Amino acid sequence: MSLTYRDAGVNVARAEDALSRVKDRIARTRRPEVIGDVGQFGGLFASPGADKILVATTDGVGTKLELARLLDRHEVVGADVVHHCVNDALAMGAEPLFFLDYFATSQIDPGVFSRVVGAMADACARSGTALLGGETAEMPGMYAPDTYDLAGFLVGVVDREKILGPQRVREGDALVGIPSTGLHTNGYSLAREICARRAMHERSASLLDVLLASREELGGGTLGASLLAVHRSYLEEFRALRGAAEIHSIAHLTGGGWEGNLPRALPAGMAVRIERESWEVPALFTLLAKLGDLEEVEQFDTWNMGIGLVVAIAAESLDAALAAVPGGVALGEVVPHSAGRRVVFG
């Protein structure tokens, strides 16, 4: 009998079926700059003008994917990957323009695919971002059954004179923190390891038991639900802050936590002093830290600890900034850096 591509595990028709299920939701992300239809070799988007700067970001979701699969919450990671990219772009001062995704799996499950990409399209629509294209890769044997990987690419735009960054930051700048919704999309390997060890520790408990147990510390909620909160988009808060305060730079607290990200928003020779009491670390983090017997420095070097975005602003803008962003926290200030760590907790 002769062999076919389908025999080898690749079914082009199945991929097309999967895509057709989310066509309408993708169409709703269309912006006036988009030219032509989906299905071309490249997506077309009218350029914003030579006085503008394009900002390009790429992000994944990490092993939060494993939890989403285990708990059947595929929509979460679809929204996550868009919001992660949007937040990285706004950290440079940019508004999002368009997004492309990469979805890779061993064998496409059209149901799962449409839940992921549908949620991705909805997140794009909410943030005014055109979902301009994507690649759906069916790679037999590359991924374990039912698993998939996901990456996003986003291009945004900022006026040249409005690019945010370390070069704007001055000693004495105030730091405004905006709460996170949980781990966002970073530090899940550590969180999962903690849960897995807990399961081993408690005789006859499975990872699922640990994730689904009602926890007093979480107000009766579960670790699973808390860990699968959507990585929030800070686009509205960014716009409100931009209108109210003089923003200098923004750190999006992702992989590497505080010490891994705050220095990216600081010039050489500067550090930050953070008032550790200015916000309450959410119960999810303290519970995970307790279960894993984690040292505090390890927690802050891995997780956002309840603050997803840190915005450095002119000190005189602080009151206006806090008024513009409900939930915003006065975290501390920019100080000279002498030696050692650049995030100092006081």
Add this chain to the structure above:
Amino acid sequence: MSLTYRDAGVNVARAEDALSRVKDRIARTRRPEVIGDVGQFGGLFASPGADKILVATTDGVGTKLELARLLDRHEVVGADVVHHCVNDALAMGAEPLFFLDYFATSQIDPGVFSRVVGAMADACARSGTALLGGETAEMPGMYAPDTYDLAGFLVGVVDREKILGPQRVREGDALVGIPSTGLHTNGYSLAREICARRAMHERSASLLDVLLASREELGGGTLGASLLAVHRSYLEEFRALRGAAEIHSIAHLTGGGWEGNLPRALPAGMAVRIERESWEVPALFTLLAKLGDLEEVEQFDTWNMGIGLVVAIAAESLDAALAAVPGGVALGEVVPHSAGRRVVFG
């Protein structure tokens, strides 16, 4: 003992070490439009003017990754992913501007990473494309040991009045084919399945034996070497053709082969008639087809069969086009479509 992120399998320092090994090669891809340094939350690139159109593409390498790993040829896939994106962009008429990559694995091997991303940077430099950013994801347990996935994202630019596409194509347009270097980056699951079945068939032969056997049909070469030829970039040929002929549309023959891609370059109601004798199908394809006992339609629906790019041009440009692109082939012409397949071999 308290747990750390490193215990959970994620080593941020290892990722940074891996990146530092290719920093210089990435720096050589810099273009005048690039603003600031690597390591920001987003890459900055001065926008082309408002009269220009951005073209965005995203691609992976598929299970060619498995062969590259098996035969220790990681440089190949790094160049592949760039060239795949460049070719998709030029199919819209665009020149490349910048590229970002996504590299995902369970545990980063700095040696492998630097070979892949180094080759990627070199391919970017050769095509004048800035390597503007990337995401390196370490996801313990997500990937089998030593495996990784790779995706690329490219933004190019084209003048609004020079966008190529189906809308330009007319009945009687000539089709110029440009040779491929092999399977490029598509149809590897089928090729691998053929080799795997062959290994099962030949007693005591492994997949590696099949890949490394000298083949008379390949002039003494091996399937492994032929399958790991780099997906060629058609950028130079595109530029030469653009200068010599009136290009209407371009089909990049990737996943789905001829019938899966040529219609993307055709308006409704049009088809192509291809002279099957106008080029010789390379030995790699005929050998694989023989080993797998593949029907011809299956071959053409999966692989490029020796032609990687098909360019539809004004018929009167044909001689000039063939003179401009050494190795170019007069494949056939655009004809009205009645029913059924849109690629008809005559």
